[in-house]
Amino acid sequence: xxxxxxxxxxxxxxxxxxxxxxxxxxxxxxxxxxxxxxxxxxxxxxxxxxxxxxxxxxxxxxxxxxxxxxxxxxxxxxxxxxxxxxxxxxxxxxxxxxxxxxxxxxxxxxxxxxxxxxxxxxxxxxxxxxxxxxxxxxxxxxxxxxxxxxxxxxxxxxxxxxxxxxxxxxxxxxxxxxxxxxxxxxxxxxxxxxxxxxxxxxxxxxxxxxxxxxxxxxxxxxxxxxxxxxxxxxxxxxxxxxxxxxxxxxxxxxxxxxxxxxxxxxxxxxxxxxxxxxxxxxxxxxxxxxxxxxxxxxxxxxxxxxxxxxxxxxxxxxxxxxxxxxxxxxxxxxxxxxxxxxxxxxxxxxxxxxxxxxxxxxxxxxxxxxxxxxxxxxxxxxxxxxxxxxxxxxxxxxxxxxxxxxxxxxxxxxxxxxxxxxxxxxxxxxxxxxxxxxxxxxxxxxxxxxxxxxxxxxxxxxxxxxxxxxxxxxxxxxxxxxxxxxxxxxxxx
Numbered sequence: 001x002x003x004x005x006x007x008x009x010x011x012x013x014x015x016x017x018x019x020x021x022x023x024x025x026x027x028x029x030x031x032x033x034x035x036x037x038x039x040x041x042x043x044x045x046x047x048x049x050x051x052x053x054x055x056x057x058x059x060x061x062x063x064x065x066x067x068x069x070x071x072x073x074x075x076x077x078x079x080x081x082x083x084x085x086x087x088x089x090x091x092x093x094x095x096x097x098x099x100x101x102x103x104x105x106x107x108x109x110x111x112x113x114x115x116x117x118x119x120x121x122x123x124x125x126x127x128x129x130x131x132x133x134x135x136x137x138x139x140x141x142x143x144x145x146x147x148x149x150x151x152x153x154x155x156x157x158x159x160x161x162x163x164x165x166x167x168x169x170x171x172x173x174x175x176x177x178x179x180x181x182x183x184x185x186x187x188x189x190x191x192x193x194x195x196x197x198x199x200x201x202x203x204x205x206x207x208x209x210x211x212x213x214x215x216x217x218x219x220x221x222x223x224x225x226x227x228x229x230x231x232x233x234x235x236x237x238x239x240x241x242x243x244x245x246x247x248x249x250x251x252x253x254x255x256x257x258x259x260x261x262x263x264x265x266x267x268x269x270x271x272x273x274x275x276x277x278x279x280x281x282x283x284x285x286x287x288x289x290x291x292x293x294x295x296x297x298x299x300x301x302x303x304x305x306x307x308x309x310x311x312x313x314x315x316x317x318x319x320x321x322x323x324x325x326x327x328x329x330x331x332x333x334x335x336x337x338x339x340x341x342x343x344x345x346x347x348x349x350x351x352x353x354x355x356x357x358x359x360x361x362x363x364x365x366x367x368x369x370x371x372x373x374x375x376x377x378x379x380x381x382x383x384x385x386x387x388x389x390x391x392x393x394x395x396x397x398x399x400x401x402x403x404x405x406x407x408x409x410x411x412x413x414x415x416x417x418x419x420x421x422x423x424x425x426x427x428x429x430x431x432x433x434x435x436x437x438x439x440x441x442x443x444x445x446x447x448x449x450x451x452x453x454x455x456x457x458x459x460x461x462x463x464x465x466x467x468x469x470x471x472x473x474x475x476x477x478x479x480x481x482x483x484x485x486x487x488x489x490x491x492x493x
Contacts, residue, residue, distance in 0.1 A: 005443030023462025079446030082161030136182030169218035237449030249441025262413030266307030
């Protein structure tokens with residue numbers, strides 16, 4: 001039997017088909033080949049059309065089905081990974097009311113900050129484990145205040161993955177993990193947060209029905225099966241936000257284990273069994289994929305918005321899209337640690353939680369016309385991203401996380417030796433790379449949720465370690481000096 005995984009990202013939609021018996025990915029594709037458009041009509045805004053996610057899912061799925069020729073009768077179940085914190089609104093006919101306000105949109109920051117202050121910081125943190133911040137509930141409050149005619153028509157609000165599951169099945173549902181991402185879950189009482197709903201004046205009837213993360217949540221309906229070229233009745237048995245799902249993909253499920261990813265945004269994600277939080281909410285705590293009332297598993301998440309998107313910006317605007325990412329990595333490797341004093345702060349993609357929801361923009365500092373060239377800029381950018389990871393990891397350590405080993409998929413920024421070596425060198429952490437990604441993880445999650453696999457460990461028997469990057473002790477002082485200079489620049493801005 002085969003397992004199908006959908007990964008709904010903000011750059012592209014990826015689809016993978018996994019042989020359940022062997023664990024091998026037999027086919028994979030993504031769409032579009034460039035990037036999904038992020039619409040920004042005002043500074044700090046970021047929106048996407050949910051129909052574009054669906055259209056690109058169909059294209060990528062068609063590629064996979066045609067390239068593998070696997071009989072659709074042999075597809076057992078579907079799992080969904082999705083970009084976290086987005087807001088999708090449906091009317092009473094389940095039609096989308098407005099573009100989705102996605103994860104890197106900053107418009108609701110002050111709404112969340114005001115809620116944190118007026119409800120009380122200690123009350124928020126002890127129950128929600130986070131500030132309401134710029135998360136889904138605050139985005140809905142923004143719509144309520146600024147687009148009342150849209151809000152009045154709203155019958156349901158959901159996350160991007162909930163919307164894709166709806167398109168597949170016709171069922172309007174969400175999960176505890178999804179509600180915790182929206183800062184709508186009371187961890188102290190294990191229930192919906194009536195406190196925040198009441199404060200924002202949001203009717204709890206707008207929240208979809210709650211289903212377990214791993215379960216037969218619904219089935220592929222007849223009309224959608226026909227549209228996608230699949231069979232009716234395929235089980236939809238797993239959904240999770242992209243970062244909890246990335247951790248699942250790397251078999252990071254138990255306290256003390258740590259995963260990382262560096263796509264459009266960059267994340268370090270550690271698992272804990274304690275209700276811990278950062279008093280300044282610079283890192284965030286959500287329900288992990290295996291969270292239950294009895295088995296408390298929490299994901300503590302550090303997010304840097306400006307990661308791969310900085311590398312992409314350089315590729316388009318400095319390389320003119322004529323230089324491949326591989327060539328950029330080679331050019332960066334030709335420059336010494338510290339980039340001869342060139343410093344890049346990568347914060348140009350919305351309000352940064354790690355900076356207490358400030359939005360300083362990206363900064364290039366120390367540029368010398370007679371010294372620096374394109375290679376220096378490429379390296380300084382990768383170092384700046386790695387240094388921002390280290391900056392956030394120091395906050396994670398304050399919450400009790402002990403990070404000796406980080407697991408990551410061989411993808412995106414982790415394809416760059418400069419990035420890997422800088423992160424390992426400046427953090428003193430070993431980096432392990434594996435043959436997986438979000439869509440493959442979602443497929444394996446579907447196998448767990450449908451009962452095809454008896455245990456999670458059975459789903460990961462084919463997870464292979466592709467490489468290890470150890471800290472270079474000979475260059476330790478060089479990395480530390482460059483990081484200290486980077487922090488000096490950060491304090492100036």
